[in-house]
Amino acid sequence: MTDWSGLQDAEGSAASIPGLLGRLTPDSSELWERLWARLCPQGAVFPASLAALPYLSELAARWAAEERVEPLLLAGAILGADERYHQVFDVRERYSAEISMLRDLTDDTLRTLAASEDTSTYVYLLQALMAFEGVDVWDSHLENLVTEEYEISCPSCAADLFVVLGDRDSFATHQDYAIEDDVITTPLRPADPGELSGAPGTLYQTAVRDERHTVARQLLHMFGTATCSHCETDLPIAERVAAAFGRDS
Ligand SMILES: [Zn+2]
Structure with missing residues (x-):
């Protein structure tokens, strides 16, 4: 007892x-x-x-x-x-x-x-x-899919970037898109579902199984690539989230 x-x-x-x-x-x-x-x-x-x-x-x-x-x-x-x-x-x-x-x-x-x-x-x-x-990371930071936003940093130019994973629109920007008009944004490139394995594969396949199309689409973007809107470096989003929030970071 x-x-x-x-x-x-x-x-x-x-x-x-x-x-x-x-x-x-x-x-x-x-x-x-x-x-x-x-x-x-x-x-x-x-x-x-x-x-x-x-x-x-x-x-x-x-x-x-x-x-x-x-x-x-x-x-x-x-x-x-x-x-x-x-x-x-x-x-x-x-x-x-x-x-x-x-x-x-x-x-x-x-x-x-x-x-x-x-x-x-x-x-x-x-x-x-x-x-x-x-x-690690997705055990406590997957919930940003609900608020549709992650904040990551660019290792090349050190800019802080918003990665927005909206229902209709997904993009990266180093500007405050919530309050400013005409911000510079760059499109995200989703991951190829066939190339997802391990935890990303489990998450994506579970969402597809359960016909959660919006979540599945968000996951493909999150496991995909962003381009820094400040210096144009390509950034694997999940890696940058892990760098910001992982237990080893
Ligand atoms: Zn940059």
């Missing part, structure tokens, strides 16, 4: 966490908010966050595919967090069975949500899938 009173969460002692966990239902949004605030506020994690993983995986396994979004997203956010606790507690090794189950449950829920309108939840679940597979 977990000794919760000996563990810390964002607010101090985690002694009341089991009470919270025991009252959760798929629809108890207020309780879920409180749990997020205690276990993973703004991507920070605590010893109690990791101890909650088996409980979250148990809930996810007990609930139907469309009901288990919250436990999957919270568990994914905990595992995707860039925190040293991961090394300290060796969490992936300790909970390997639970994490593998969470991965399969997430894939099942992605498939089930295929027909729904909610693209944001779909992207957050894809990000959780990457967290369960242990894929």
